[in-house]
Amino acid sequence: MPSKLNVLSAVMLAALLHCAPGAPVKDALTDSPAGDTSGEEEAPLDPQRDVWDSVLGVTTRHQMQFEDEFHDKLAYDFLDNYQISSLPERCPKSNFSKEDCLHRLVEGLLTFTALLQHVEKVYPSSMFPSDIRHYSSLVITLIQQKMRHPERVTAVTSSQVSEQLLRDIDSPNMFSRKMTAHAILNRFCQFLIYCKRELRKREMSRGNNRDLVLTSQPITKI
Numbered sequence: 359m360p361s362k363l364n365v366l367s368a369v370m371l372a373a374l375l376h377c378a379p380g381a382p383v384k385d386a387l388t389d390s391p392a393g394d395t396s397g398e399e400e401a402p403l404d405p406q407r408d409v410w411d412s413v414l415g416v417t418t419r420h421q422m423q424f425e426d427e428f429h430d431k432l433a434y435d436f437l438d439n440y441q442i443s444s445l446p447e448r449c450p451k452s453n454f455s456k457e458d459c460l461h462r463l464v465e466g467l468l469t470f471t472a473l474l475q476h477v478e479k480v481y482p483s484s485m486f487p488s489d490i491r492h493y494s495s496l497v498i499t500l501i502q503q504k505m506r507h508p509e510r511v512t513a514v515t516s517s518q519v520s521e522q523l524l525r526d527i528d529s530p531n532m533f534s535r536k537m538t539a540h541a542i543l544n545r546f547c548q549f550l551i552y553c554k555r556e557l558r559k560r561e562m563s564r565g566n567n568r569d570l571v572l573t574s575q576p577i578t579k580i
Contacts, residue, residue, distance in 0.1 A: 409496050410554050416489050417547040423486075424540055437544040440537055444526045445545055446470060448552060456560050460501050463553050464511045467494045470546045472520045476527055480539040490546050497553055504557070 421434045446466030449459035471494055474487040502508040527538050 406500060409493060409500065410551070413490075413493050413497075413547060413550045413554075416486065416493065417551075420486055420540075420543050420547065423484075434544075437537075437541050440541045442527060442538055442541045442545070444469070444473065444523045446549065448549075449556060457506055459556060459560070460505045461511055463556060464498050464501050464505075464508070465513075466549060467498055467553070468511075468513050469523070470494065470542070470549060472523055473527070473542050474546070475520065476524055476535075477539040477542055480535050486543055490543065490550075494546070494550065497550055501553065501557065 424432075424434050424437075446469045447462065448466075449462050471491055474491060477484065477487045502511075505511075527542075529535050529538065
């Protein structure tokens with residue numbers, strides 16, 4: 359039976375997504391018409407699916423913008439090989455607890471959010487930083503709901519830290535600055551999808567462990 363807190367969080371997330379600018383999301387909150395006697399039940403709220411669908415939508419739009427800007431000179435997958443410093447690390451594949459991994463995911467998203475300042479400087483009229491920042495905050499909320507100690511997350515709040523991150527990726531060459539901006543957007547979207555995989559993998563692992571506990575109970579013969 360879902361707790362009132364989980365239901366409330368789902369409704370809040372769905373409402374945020376419903377109001378998000380540029381979000382390719384289906385209407386998550388709809389009222390049934392008065393006197394509707396069809397008998398069909400409304401689909402349950404699934405804000406997590408809407409978050410990930412929206413992230414994929416931003417990724418697709420960014421690829422289209424990149425290809426429009428550089429035409430046939432550069433392919434979008436060029437950004438996969440573009441070297442950029444100060445990017446957050448992912449969770450190790452072993453010897454890392456679920457709680458530690460969730461902390462790293464949140465701190466990584468906060469670091470990416472700080473790096474978006476570079477994108478806004480190079481492309482001041484772009485809507486991508488605000489869109490990705492919005493969906494990142496929703497993903498952070500989803501992750502924090504699964505953490506035991508979300509208050510222990512270290513945020514990149516110091517202006518000195520943010521300025522150092524931006525200095526590390528700055529360049530006097532305009533082409534380099536543009537490539538760095540696109541690489542940040544590209545890697546940010548990849549990191550958001552990585553968060554999705556980690557959450558799903560750990561949820562599945564928890565479910566498998568629960569099944570093992572249930573099936574390991576001794577069977578009493580009648």
